[in-house]
Amino acid sequence: MAKRVYLLLVEFLIVMGLILTGPSLLWSQDFRVGTWKTAQTIQPYYYQKFLSTPQKIRVFSFTNPADQKMALLAGSLDMCGTTLAHAIHSTSRGEPVVLVTSLCNKCSALVVKCKGPVKMIADLRGKKIGYVPGTMHEILLREVLTRNGISPDKNVYLTRVDFFDMGMALARGSIDAFLSGEPFPTLTVVQGYGTILSYPYYGESIGTINAGMLVRRETLHKHPDRLNQLVLAHAQATEYLWNHQDEWLKRASEFGTPLEVLKRAAPNMELAWAMDASFIRKTRALGERMQALGVIHQQPDYEKLFDLSFVEKVKLGLGSK
Numbered sequence: 001m002a003k004r005v006y007l008l009l010v011e012f013l014i015v016m017g018l019i020l021t022g023p024s025l026l027w028s029q030d031f032r033v034g035t036w037k038t039a040q041t042i043q044p045y046y047y048q049k050f051l052s053t054p055q056k057i058r059v060f061s062f063t064n065p066a067d068q069k070m071a072l073l074a075g076s077l078d079m080c081g082t083t084l085a086h087a088i089h090s091t092s093r094g095e096p097v098v099l100v101t102s103l104c105n106k107c108s109a110l111v112v113k114c115k116g117p118v119k120m121i122a123d124l125r126g127k128k129i130g131y132v133p134g135t136m137h138e139i140l141l142r143e144v145l146t147r148n149g150i151s152p153d154k155n156v157y158l159t160r161v162d163f164f165d166m167g168m169a170l171a172r173g174s175i176d177a178f179l180s181g182e183p184f185p186t187l188t189v190v191q192g193y194g195t196i197l198s199y200p201y202y203g204e205s206i207g208t209i210n211a212g213m214l215v216r217r218e219t220l221h222k223h224p225d226r227l228n229q230l231v232l233a234h235a236q237a238t239e240y241l242w243n244h245q246d247e248w249l250k251r252a253s254e255f256g257t258p259l260e261v262l263k264r265a266a267p268n269m270e271l272a273w274a275m276d277a278s279f280i281r282k283t284r285a286l287g288e289r290m291q292a293l294g295v296i297h298q299q300p301d302y303e304k305l306f307d308l309s310f311v312e313k314v315k316l317g318l319g320s321k
Helices: 002-021 043-050 065-073 084-092 136-147 163-171 184-190 217-222 224-243 245-253 259-268 277-292 309-318
Strands: 031-036 057-062 079-083 097-106 108-113 128-131 157-160 177-181 194-198 209-216 269-271
Touching: 031 043, 031 065, 031 224, 043 057, 043 224, 057 065, 065 079, 065 084, 065 097, 065 209, 079 084, 079 097, 084 097, 084 136, 084 209, 084 277, 097 217, 097 224, 097 309, 108 136, 108 163, 108 184, 128 136, 128 163, 136 177, 136 277, 163 177, 163 184, 163 194, 177 184, 184 194, 184 259, 209 217, 209 224, 209 277, 217 224, 224 245, 224 269, 224 309, 245 259, 259 269
Parallel strands: 031 057, 031 079, 128 157, 128 177
Antiparallel strands: 079 209, 097 209, 097 269, 108 177, 108 194
């Protein structure tokens, strides 16, 4: 608990420091990029390796997408990571943000107590399930339950639990299950008290989409060349790490997760950069589920939420399909 409070305090100070420096430093000599310190969001730490200009990449780490976006809107970051659920929520409120490249796919899992009473999803009826409201994981959890004839609001007890505390809550019996992102699901397996019941992906609807990189809308018009450089560096970093997975996981283990856990979790993590019509269709499906659940009150303008022109240029340059 003390470590988590410390991390949140550090993040708050970073956000306030970025905001207080103001937009005068935006698009200065250095690039400023926000991301999480996780294996699935590691690419910004490799941008420098592929940047073709003399500018430096300054990476700022956060623990949630809201703080990253706050710094972005304040003009203190050039680009930052975000979950697609958060991007949808922000745009539905009229905030001037745009997704310009994907970041990661997969990374979610539904976990239950090892050797416990829950053997299949139907066994979750009447059980306590840990979740974080308003996240991708809540949407996926509700989708899993609904598809199996279980009402998320009537047949189970949804219990708000911080991501960092879910494993311990499961171990001590405070909850019977949780749906979270890696590496927490795999960590419970390695430590011997959890087992993965389901990977909550449905290809015909939301699929495996998860997160992307966000910019301010005015950046598209004022600094397209520099934004092109960032998106290209992101794509090249993604391709490099995906083709050098030993290096990827070893570098990611420096963030604090044991390498053994990351190796076990790797099949459920996918680095990404490309976006296309299918990606947008699945994001729309996510938005529809969010509105149905009351997470948002209206659908965003998806034409404004996405700009595929930068990844299209990268595809042409890299010879991707």
